[in-house]
Amino acid sequence: MQKEVNALAWMSTSDFFEEFCLQISKAVQGQFSSTLIPVFNLTGTVVHTNLGRASLPAEAVESMVTAATHATNLEYDLSSGKRGDRDSHLERAICEMTGAEAATVVNNNAAAVLLVLNTLALNKEVIISRGELVEIGGAFRIPDVMESAHCTLREIGTTNRTHLKDYAAAISDDTGLLMKVHTSNYEIRGFTNSVPESELSKLAQERDIPFVSDLGSGSLVDLRQFNLPYEPTVSDTVEMGADLITFSGDKLLGGPQAGIIVGKRELIERVKSNPLKRALRVDKITLAALLAVINIYKDPDRLESRLPMLADLARPVAEIEKIAARVIVPISERLVEKAVVTMQTCKSQIGSGALPLDLMESRALCITPIAEKGKTDEALQRLSSAFRALPKPVIGRVSDGRLLFDLRCLRDVDEFLGQLDDLSGLD
DSSP states (O other): OHHHHHHTTTSOHHHHHHHHHHHHHHHHHHHHSOSOOOOEEOSSBSSOGGGTSSOOOHHHHHHHHHHHHSOOOTTEETTTTEEOOTTHHHHHHHHHHHOOSEEEEESSHHHHHHHHHHHHOTTSEEEEEGGGOOEETTTEEHHHHHHHTTOEEEEESOSSBOOHHHHHHHOOTTEEEEEEEOOTTOOOOSSOBOOOHHHHHHHHHHHTOOEEEEEETOBSSOGGGGTOOOOOBHHHHHHTTOSEEEEESSSTTOSSSOEEEEEOHHHHHHHHHSTHHHHHOOOHHHHHHHHHHHHHTTOGGGHHHHOHHHHHHTOOHHHHHHHHHHHHHHHHHHTTTTEEEEEEEEEEEEETTEEEEEEEEEEEEEEEEOOOTTOHHHHHHHHHHHHHTSSSOEEOEEETTEEEEEGGGOOOHHHHHHTGGGOOOOO
């Protein structure tokens, strides 16, 4: 605060007092305001982990508010007047969408995998292909999850080729389960081989051991109907015979952060009986949001218009170009003599490890700073910082000496343009 007072020393008494009160007000507000604030995601990554992943539909938000502001029948059976099961609110809807016998929900997919492994393979071996020992965000690795679940990893095959005979040869009295992990965050091409779920399911049945499939992102519908790349659906994996399937609620499903486990009823009951389930369960607000999102899937004809994540993924290029045409002139005028602003073709990605090699055509504002030789990087950082310091921060990406704003996820253009006068620190 002393710095601000010194900066005001030259003002008149009345101006000083007014500005001093303003600074005090800002300081006090800063002490009581939340550090979790909305931002414009113009990174080109639609489901961005660092920016909160999927935006929820209005129905989910309304359900969350209702659950948060009222006492609910979270674990209360209204018909019997006795204690109920919180999973009961979601299980029927999930099973209807996936074809599974039963379902349960925990706080994220890593927790779902951990819980399944700890329940079915405690102190036993888990057989998995070397090509599926993936690492997801935050250096979180499948082998580490297995160790935390007190399982022994049994690697088979090679990085690029694994065969059914490799699984069969590895099965022993120490085997807890067979596991297949969908490598959604990378892809191996060329001389490759992977065993289909249907064949693994048959082998597991013959040897009387469970077969678990971790889909990672997980999708409830075939994305090709929205002109998006194919991603295995949960219902397809159920039909191929997986005993248990784990997937996320906040990636391709477009809901809140959650880990969903579906499959055979007997195995789901064993998972729910694990003491870890209580530590990993979700609260009433998450349940309310997830149920609202799943119910939206029951109306497939309006899915694209009602689910924000899918609307952004399937947004037509022509619509994005119209947005670019609206914003390019005002930004150019605001950055006159500071930067050159152009529109260019770019590629958006789904994000959060889903289909990393499949990109969607989009349009971006390309902001190139005007700076003296040798000072381009400094000017670029000032530009990026200035946009991040706006009342609603604008997050883009820096590439090849330019600041890029992919406009695929820009919806509220008026709000975006309305705060341009607040840009500062560009000199």
